[in-house]
Amino acid sequence: MTAFDWQRMLMDEFPVAFLGEVAFRALFAFVIVFLFLKISGRRGVRQLSLFELVVILTLGSAAGDVSFYEDVPLLPITAVFATLLLLYRLTVLIMSHSVRFSDWMEGKPVTIIRDGLYELHSLNRLNISADEFFMELRVQGVEHLGQVRLGILETDGNVSLFYYASEVVKPGLSVLPPEQRPTYKQVPASAIYACSRCGHIQSIESHQHAVCPRCENTQWSTALNNPRPR
Structure with missing residues (x-):
């Protein structure tokens, strides 16, 4: 050849x-x-x-x-x-x-966000990281989990979102890219922080370490409370 x-x-x-x-x-x-x-x-x-x-x-x-x-x-x-x-x-x-x-053939819709928090058992069962949903949430105009009342992963892979009204939006975990969503083990200032794993909201004093009571995570991100644009 x-x-x-x-x-x-x-x-x-x-x-x-x-x-x-x-x-x-x-x-x-x-x-x-x-x-x-x-x-x-x-x-x-x-x-x-x-x-x-x-x-x-x-x-x-x-x-x-x-x-x-x-x-x-x-x-x-x-x-x-x-x-x-x-x-x-x-x-x-x-x-x-x-x-x-x-x-059995197509599966069932799975709730992945409820009341502004990730449903950890759903994410663990699906073997999916919460970070995998951040881009989808951003595309749909979500800035933080506190804007979302309910999020459902449909059988076709789409994510259906149901929002809080602007006047009742609560603090939530930011879904912005990492450079705009820094995380801390020791928080720099007294504020309301969100667990970087499940979205649990907690007030933490300056330079304190905290363990999330919901998932035992030790990484925290500053919680956002902006309403969705009208």
């Missing part, structure tokens, strides 16, 4: 006309995946549940193979599409008649 053999690297033994077949196969794969999303009623990937994502990835793998492997015929891929669509419809039908099966 010759290194940097451009004929082998670019086309190998295939004729130039095979590029047209590749284009047709790619169009076929695109249409198959697009039709699946249209027929299944999905409008976007963010709406996909775990089960639907598995189906799409399986179909995508088959569609990818048929796009450029000359020895993969088109009709078997069509059979894969039909089988997956039938499986999807059957699963959705069973889920609509069985709450237990639906919960």
Whole structure:
């Protein structure tokens, strides 16, 4: 074998006309995946549940193979599409008649914020760090947890937030980036601080160490109490 053999690297033994077949196969794969999303009623990937994502990835793998492997015929891929669509419809039908099966397939919405505090058992069960939600909260206009009455992680991965009215917003843990959210083991001044792990609010005297009574964390951040912009 010759290194940097451009004929082998670019086309190998295939004729130039095979590029047209590749284009047709790619169009076929695109249409198959697009039709699946249209027929299944999905409008976007963010709406996909775990089960639907598995189906799409399986179909995508088959569609990818048929796009450029000359020895993969088109009709078997069509059979894969039909089988997956039938499986999807059957699963959705069973889920609509069985709450237990639906919960097993797609899971349940999980409360991750309640009354301005993180629900630690939910985060631990999901094996997710609280920091993973900070960006999502910032994108939705949240500056600190005291603005949030209830936060729910939906089965499709989205986070639904329900806010306190501006006049009843309470102090909360900042969700700003680390450079704007310094943490302390020994607080620099007397103020109201928020536990950096669970959001518990506590008044701490200057240069004091404190242990969070809720999660036993020793890191504290200055609590914010700004209302959400109207």
